[in-house]
Amino acid sequence: xxxxxxxxxxxxxxxxxxxxxxxxxxxxxxxxxxxxxxxxxxxxxxxxxxxxxxxxxxxxxxxxxxxxxxxxxxxxxxxxxxxxxxxxxxxxxxxxxxxxxxxxxxxxxxxxxxxxxxxxxxxxxxxxxxxxxxxxxxxxx
Amino acid sequence: xxxxxxxxxxxxxxxxxxxxxxxxxxxxxxxxxxxxxxxxxxxxxxxxxxxxxxxxxxxxxxxxxxxxxxxxxxxxxxxxxxxxxxxxxxxxxxxxxxxxxxxxxxxxxxxxxxxxxxxxxxxxxxxxxxxxxxxxxxxxx
Amino acid sequence: xxxxxxxxxxxxxxxxxxxxxxxxxxxxxxxxxxxxxxxxxxxxxxxxxxxxxxxxxxxxxxxxxxxxxxxxxxxxxxxxxxxxxxxxxxxxxxxxxxxxxxxxxxxxxxxxxxxxxxxxxxxxxxxxxxxxxxxxxxxxx
Numbered sequence: 244x245x246x247x248x249x250x251x252x253x254x255x256x257x258x259x260x261x262x263x264x265x266x267x268x269x270x271x272x273x274x275x276x277x278x279x280x281x282x283x284x285x286x287x288x289x290x291x292x293x294x295x296x297x298x299x300x301x302x303x304x305x306x307x308x309x310x311x312x313x314x315x316x317x318x319x320x321x322x323x324x325x326x327x328x329x330x331x332x333x334x335x336x337x338x339x340x341x342x343x344x345x346x347x348x349x350x351x352x353x354x355x356x357x358x359x360x361x362x363x364x365x366x367x368x369x370x371x372x373x374x375x376x377x378x379x380x381x382x383x384x
Numbered sequence: 385x386x387x388x389x390x391x392x393x394x395x396x397x398x399x400x401x402x403x404x405x406x407x408x409x410x411x412x413x414x415x416x417x418x419x420x421x422x423x424x425x426x427x428x429x430x431x432x433x434x435x436x437x438x439x440x441x442x443x444x445x446x447x448x449x450x451x452x453x454x455x456x457x458x459x460x461x462x463x464x465x466x467x468x469x470x471x472x473x474x475x476x477x478x479x480x481x482x483x484x485x486x487x488x489x490x491x492x493x494x495x496x497x498x499x500x501x502x503x504x505x506x507x508x509x510x511x512x513x514x515x516x517x518x519x520x521x522x523x524x525x
Numbered sequence: 526x527x528x529x530x531x532x533x534x535x536x537x538x539x540x541x542x543x544x545x546x547x548x549x550x551x552x553x554x555x556x557x558x559x560x561x562x563x564x565x566x567x568x569x570x571x572x573x574x575x576x577x578x579x580x581x582x583x584x585x586x587x588x589x590x591x592x593x594x595x596x597x598x599x600x601x602x603x604x605x606x607x608x609x610x611x612x613x614x615x616x617x618x619x620x621x622x623x624x625x626x627x628x629x630x631x632x633x634x635x636x637x638x639x640x641x642x643x644x645x646x647x648x649x650x651x652x653x654x655x656x657x658x659x660x661x662x663x664x665x666x
């Protein structure tokens with residue numbers, strides 16, 4: 244039984260949905276040591292989020308951005324928390340809808356994901372800086 | 385400390401929300417060995433999802449389907465990813481809203497869920513085939 | 526490697542989003558024993574949920590309530606499950622959108638959260654009673 248934990252800084256991304264699987268995995272060669280277990284990817288922010296979705300067609304990620312902007316619009320008359328910009332309160336809501344962590348199974352030293360599953364960084368702010376992740380792999384070695 | 389992991393194939397379901405707790409549990413008698421730990425149920429797909437919700441009244445599951453179709457409609461003019469059918473892009477979005485995994489506590493050899501909690505397979509495609517789950521139970525024996 | 530698990534009863538809250546990080550942590554001093562691991566907070570209900578979001582400005586939590594009421598309205602004509610009140614079916618849907626559990630990394634005896642992250646109890650019913658959580662901390666000691 245082993246635990247490996249480290250903090251990873253992602254580069255700043257534009258607002259939108261971004262495939263970051265390779266960025267995470269290149270920082271975590273320790274996954275190869277785990278026969279059966281998990282990798283958790285946790286984001287330490289409240290206006291960006293993580294999701295697992297289609298990893299092939301970039302228009303899927305564009306459609307995610309379009310739909311979330313329609314489902315959680317800016318400038319709704321009922322928003323009270325507006326002094327950090329019109330993108331701020333929607334960013335918090337989107338982050339809670341999508342979630343702040345992924346828990347990915349590991350089998351025989353590799354993530355055991357579906358063929359089309361990739362890790363999305365969902366950046367909900369217009370002018371975000373880099374984002375910090377806490378990544379923890381654990382399981383039987 | 386033990387880990388038990390296996391892949392389970394669920395039968396093809398119609399589009400909608402389906403209670404599958406018994407289908408998962410009958411494949412995992414090893415839960416009885418765990419005194420304190422977890423069962424993760426992870427779906428290896430990007431157009432179906434998992435949720436934990438009301439396990440008694442089937443109309444709850446019908447209302448989930450109705451509301452998600454209203455909240456994430458087909459044929460929105462901003463969708464670019466449309467060549468796999470009008471149900472495809474909404475399926476991806478619904479999957480990220482609901483999530484791809486459940487992490488259920490185990491206490492004294494049983495799932496420690498609320499009385500009304502059951503595992504939903506949320507099938508978002510019109511004509512899906514069977515879905516693969518990775519189920520991992522771990523904890524103190 | 527240790528596991529600590531206990532059930533915690535939260536007091537009844539009004540409908541809305543409530544910061545409960547201190548209520549959870551005061552029941553779980555065992556976190557200090559864990560060098561690397563996790564605390565899972567799991568809610569045993571289907572009409573209340575848990576989320577991790579902004580812990581400073583109370584208007585953020587008010588805006589969450591406003592937006593979720595707009596995104597998942599009461600009295601939609603397609604709801605069939607309505608005999609427990611107009612707040613009931615929306616409560617189930619909100620609970621699945623937000624999720625029933627948090628998995629929080631522990632580093633050196635403390636939760637490793639972002640500066641602005643706090644645990645929300647999201648109470649979706651008008652007249653709820655107290656809510657039960659199963660909290661499980663595990664990891665290397």
